[in-house]
Amino acid sequence: MTVASSYRFDPPPPRPRKKRTVVRRDREGGAERLHRDYFSVEPVYGPQFFRRRFRMSRELFLRIVNALEVDPYFQQRPDAIGRLSFSPIQKCTAAVRQLAYGTAADCCDKYLRIGETTALECLKKFCKAVVRIFGGTYLRRPTTADVQRITAMHEARHGFPGMLGSLDCMHWGWKNCPVAWHDAYTRGDQGEPTIILEAVASQDLWIWHAFFGVAGSNNDINVLHQSTLFNYVLAGHEAAVHFLANNSHHTRGYYLTDGIYPDWPVFVKSFQFPNDEKKRRFKVMQEAARKDVERAFGGV
Template sequence: MRRSLFVSILHDIQQVNEYFIQTRDATGALGLSGVQKMTAALWILQYGVPANAVDESIVATYEAVYLRSPNEADVARLLQKGEQREFLGMLGSLDCMHWRWDKCPSAQAGAYTGHYHKPTVVLEAVASYDLWIWHSFFGMPGSLNDITVLDRSPLFAELTRGRAPAANYTINNHAYTMGYYLADGIYPR
């Protein structure tokens, strides 16, 4: 979901439901933010889990990785740095990792358990040379491998529709118009 849509929905919800507005508790400590609360609500709706099954670390992680996409100036900077490192057209490095989900409901454990033999959720992220994480896709079941996560990724859905940051470069006399993401171990050698 685009950040602008997420923020718009959150704003509309906050107008009719005060629960989604961040408040302080009796001790004066800040409670969960509206972003964290809405993320938890979306998680519950998406996976059909009860409210008490949403692990607080998952909610915090969703907020931490919900970052902006690169604008034209960012894309130009990323392409320039890639060119300096002889990676023409590279926008960033993409990888997937598994995070253990200690409080996974037992009814869902099978779908979230893969080769790690413990329930995990997958984080797909694109990072630039300076470790700016500008894309993330979090929450896919740990039973999925990198290829199946990429198959469901909104980033790659946009690429398959021919929508990606413009990047004009030539490799082996072939002209390209879209940037790419360097990924390790995705394709056979």
């Protein structure tokens, strides 16, 4: 017998199983508390608190809840023992709280009585259902009818015929950016990781174009060359816009921008140094109309 064969290797003893902690959540009490605080006839927290905590009005939130109730997941049904599941308002509130505050899913447990796993599932189902139900109405490019409505609205509101919207970029702070990506998404003048968003907004705050720039030291010009804003124009699918300006007939709409954008025919910029009354008035009107996209950024 060799030395090696004289050793005996016994398998390690099995690790003791952890006891599974059963939390008896009062889901009915959570639903009653949520209704009393925000959705009753005389709620504890009024519309001002609701908008701040849900990032939207109560009417808009209830509209989303009612639309999502066609999804079986958001329907309240009894389980195997006859106990009702979480209400649609509870599930949508759990998803909106995570989106609005960027908090962990476990934070929904204390107030809504929804566990971490269920809260994450609510978030995923909520996002997919919103895109599926509202995507065809809001997450799209304007149709020919929309273009006519937008240009007519801008001409009546701002006095700019043929205006499709205001174009601008904003830096969106990325609080939970992975440490390994900090350098790629941090620009010197920002001091923190950000994602740059390019958007076109109309006067009614409809953001019909949104594009997030990739990693790197991005500015408005870099993102413009990467974005898909003019893909429809290059593909020949642009909606025709007919208007008269300075006794000339034009067939292409335009966007109001600031001075950093290139001198393209589709961009209308204000005068940097107006030297007469007409140019000064145009500068004031152009910059006032460009507040549309800034108002839209303030609401996201």
